Amino acid sequence: ENLENEAAVREILLETEKLQIEDDWPDANAKRADLVAFKAAMHRSIGQDAMAGQLYEGLLASDPENVDLIRQVANTRNTQEDYRGAYDLYMRALAIAEGNLDYSREDRFFRALDAARAAQEGELYPECIEAGGKALADAQTNPQRSSAARLVARSHYELEQYDEVIAAIEPVVLDGGYDPTSIDGWQIY
Numbered sequence: 162e163n164l165e166n167e168a169a170v171r172e173i174l175l176e177t178e179k180l181q182i183e184d185d186w187p188d189a190n191a192k193r194a195d196l197v198a199f200k201a202a203m204h205r206s207i208g209q210d211a212m213a214g215q216l217y218e219g220l221l222a223s224d225p226e227n228v229d230l231i232r233q234v235a236n237t238r239n240t241q242e243d244y245r246g247a248y249d250l251y252m253r254a255l256a257i258a259e260g261n262l263d264y265s266r267e268d269r270f271f272r273a274l275d276a277a278r279a280a281q282e283g284e285l286y287p288e289c290i291e292a293g294g295k296a297l298a299d300a301q302t303n304p305q306r307s308s309a310a311r312l313v314a315r316s317h318y319e320l321e322q323y324d325e326v327i328a329a330i331e332p333v334v335l336d337g338g339y340d341p342t343s344i345d346g347w348q349i350y
Contacts (some may be wrong), residue, residue: 167207174203193220194233201237228254228264228272235275242277246282248292250275255295270299270309277312292302307333307340326350 177200178330182192195233197220213245217234224230236252255272257262258310280289293313300306316327325350333346 170203174200176332177203190224190227190230191233194230194237197234198237205241215282226257228257228268229260231257232272232275235279239275239279239282243280244279246287247290248276248281248283250258251279252292266299266301270296270301270305273299274305274309274312277309279309281312281316285321286319289316291311303339307343307346309337311343311345311349314346 175192177196178219182189182196186192197216201216202208204213204216217238221231221234231254235254238244238250239247251272255276258269258272269336272293277289277296280286280292285298293309293316295324296309297306297313300309310329310333314326315334317323317325317329330346330350331338334341334342334350338346339349
């Protein structure tokens with residue numbers, strides 16, 4: 162049965178090789194990312210993880226400065242629980258966005274928050290603190306500040322850096338704070 166499944170997957174992969182996505186299609190990059198994610202999942206299902214990785218690298222190499230494309234690939238890696246890979250890509254997208262006036266503070270906030278969340282999921286606490294700090298710097302609303310500060314505080318907690326936990330979470334929960342009714346914030350505090 163495994164051989165039948167593998168043969169079926171190989172047949173699907175041969176068919177997907179025939180698909181072409183034209184540059185002038187709406188959402189062409191998103192469609193390319195979806196196609197690569199599908200092919201990568203097929204390769205993984207038959208134990209070809211390295212091939213899946215090569216597909217992603219090829220996609221990124223074709224347009225290395227495209228923040229949306231990098232984010233799409235990072236989202237896919239996040240879904241596949243490759244948190245280090247997702248974090249690295251979100252940070253790459255953030256670095257490009259930081260150097261480009263086409264990206265707003267809010268865009269940068271969300272790229273940094275994505276990186277912090279991926280790092281926390283992967284228990285990469287120092288990386289979460291770094292990305293969370295960048296998110297905090299670009300946060301423009303109290304809910305945004307609260308989200309970033311809570312990620313930073315929780316990472317300090319996991320690292321047993323309790324003074325840093327207090328410093329990070331107090332602006333959230335104290336009177337007049339970003340989010341004084343945050344249950345999560347109070348639990349961390």
